[in-house]
Amino acid sequence: MGHYLGVTSLPIHLYDTRRRSVVAFEPIHPGKVGIYTCGPTVYGPQHLGNMRSQLLPDVLRRVLGASGLDVRYVTNITDVGHLVSDADDGDDKVEAAAARTGESVEQITRRWTDQWATDRRRLGCLEPDSVPKATEHIAGQIEMVQVLEAKGHTYQIGDGVYFDVSTFPRYAEFAGLTLDDHEATGRIDNIVDKRHPADFALWKLTPPGVSRLQEWDSPWGRGFPGWHIECSVMASEELGRHIDVHTGGVDHVRVHHTNEVAQSECAFELHPWVNIWMHNEFLDLGGEKMSKSRGHILTVDSLVERGIDPLAFRYFFLQTHYRQQQAFGFDLVEASGTGLRRLTQHATNARDEVGGDLLAPGSAGQRAEELRKQFWSALVDDLNTPKAMAVVSTVARDGELSHADRWSLLGDFDRILGFGFADAASVGSGELGADLGAKEPEVAKLLAARQAARLAKDFATADRIRDELAAKGWEIVDTPQGPTVRRS
Template sequence: MTIPALQLYDTRHRAVRPFEPSEPGRVGMYTCGPTVYRPQHLGNMRSQLTPDLLRRVLLASGREVTYVTNITDVGHLTSDADEGEDKVEAAAFEAGTSVKEITGRWTDQWVTDRRRLGCLEPDIVPRAGEHIDDQIAMVATLVDRGLTYVIEDGVYFDVTAFPRYAEFAGIALDDLAATGRVRHLADKRHPADFALWKFSPGSGKRLQEWDSPWGVGFPGWHIECSAMATRYLGEQIDIHTGGVDHVRVHHSNEIAQSECALDVHPWVAFWVHSEFLDLAGLKMSKSRGHVLVVDSLTERGIDPLAFRYFTFQAHYRQQQTFTFDAVAAAGTALRRLVHHAVVARDAVGGDAVAPAAGGRAGELRDAFWAALTDDLNSSRALSIASAVTRDPELTAFERWGLLADFDRVLGFGLATASEPDAAGEVSGDPAVAARLAERQAARAARDFATADAIRDELSAAGIEITDTPDGPRARRRSA
């Protein structure tokens, strides 16, 4: 079984181009992980689902993938201008607890929620606070090469010493001062210069600080990812992923310091960025107060995997508007997919054989993989998976073989899934059955207003309708 060559959008080139790893058959992949000072919201988790999908596609194509995603537990300040408090320390002070307790709590939440969303476990999860020596060593190299300077609050990288600095974000270096991207510190030579090492304030001891050749302090946020990625993936990396909000500052800074310290270009072959998840047209962020997390879904009876399905309904480079209704609708579609997969799987005793080339099954398989290898077109791939569930030409063996093959990347756990929500099934309740029959009659008469009113009535009573080829099913939403 051959999967087409992967075509992937690269932020640096601003184009879709063929992906080939530097070492045939092996891929090194890094994702910017969480700053663990507060819960990771659903917008953060979207940027975890994109690399999970990409990683699964690479694995399905027969490549060995080393996947690294970090934990930032120090050094991420409240301002991209290298001003303000360390987010982790500020959260510890506010809660009246230790840094270890704060970072442990929110790391556990992130790890748990990744699993609930169907993500594969990372191969390596380094913590910034455990890699201080690596960061100091990289800063020392930059200092030795004359690319830095020291001012009152720390050691800074001189962006004018790296002529390609503004190319990645596609902006003019002279325009950065007017973009709102940074604010001036009194002694900074250029507004885009960024901290590599920050000195501890003279007024008191920080909760986290270390000795360095330049004085007691802590690392800048950007140097952390460069040092950890290099430590585990080598001096050049095949793929680096993250949210689109990292392009202008964090990733531009990573490129500058890494290429200068390692004397390589490009440091990263492919940059893959996920777009924002919007809440009523606003970018979701902790600072706006819209802290929707996976528990926000389960509190409304929504399976976390419904959010995975919802996310895959849009291309990762498209902004996606979040509503609970939209994710609930995705959950309905997911249950339909699981239902048909379980029926086909159980009919053939669980055996799954990917279809051979040719025939209707081969055609659907080829279309699915063509979609995913076309810059991770997950929405088209989902539509093909849905078509498999209702295609009359397919045998049960072919249907299950296709769905099992597709689930290697979709990640819905179809091989071990049970018939969805059987415990909440209320279709047999006489009162509910009567209303379902009335709704079916209204739909047959094309009286959609009445049909919708019945659906709304049942929904208000906590009952969700799923229309299937075998007729409507009703289940009571969990509390």
């Protein structure tokens, strides 16, 4: 791989949920940026909609990194404290899963943490710099509740310690609401002693005579932390009190992030706590938000089972802006898979023609440099990935570009795209020539899926696909340009 110059000359603009406008991005500490994303609650599988909230920060950190910033990316594991309802009653989700399956909390949280980490990798997401677990930050959470208590922001009732929203006049501002709106949300709420319906739990007490699988001693008694306090503590312990960018699904704005802001700004006496809040919209399953509770659990495995390369979902994600809802359909993701295979074919052909050498940005032809600028300009404009993908398509097909220019661009763009062109199999080489995708689409799909699994170090899936190809009469052959197939 060649040496990149980056895009330092282009100013970056991002949409901030708090200010409701696109704003210029300025790091708090010159040259460095910290990003925090609310991670999974590990009591069950993460569906494809959840993965959209991992893909957004992945694109963001790649763009900030390409612009020369030193990025630290943190996303957490919620392994305690997330209740079955978003209000403050109901069971802890992990405890409920343990009671249902008879497994230990550790077995459950490890299985679903692994599924999430594997699926992130299969979707081409870079590894986080840190993945803190809520249960490993209990002391910090107790300390933060004590700070809030000392500053007069809490009250205790039989059920636990609560944040008093009346002590934070800006409470409803974050979501663009009034306190009455928060009262009117109709959230299921059976905690009768709360002073205001929007008051939220900082520390939940274990009722007398009850013993939980996960509970800790605290100054208020045995219990467990509230979900919101966990994120405030992990974010600040990992990235410092003042945070550059915090991301999450748009469903977190009204409750979880509103509460994170309230407790953090009160405890740290800081405003704004987070410079830029970014939220990805939902993946739309046809009117109804893809839900973990309604029996439609579509995961990365659901794609692989249909022979769809997980990276096709990444391609699919990039085709829509993160602030737009995106309609899901297997046919749509399959179409993205076809687009990805064609693109990979163009990229690897150009790469192989020039022996993999990558021209430095600025040294390609004039037309190529123009396209390069269009690509990066789209991304620094609030991550306009659909516009960037349109440039990618032009580059793949433009007959005026030399192989060297084409590879110079696609190799450069892959820093954001994350398709792994430099190591990708030469789909076009081998016995079937350039037409494998056209003549044997199923085989091409499987070969690409196997390569994606290998790159993600998911060798069990890679081996399973190899066996599947063998059963269909195809043998995988490794060549200097990567694996291809021949009739066995």
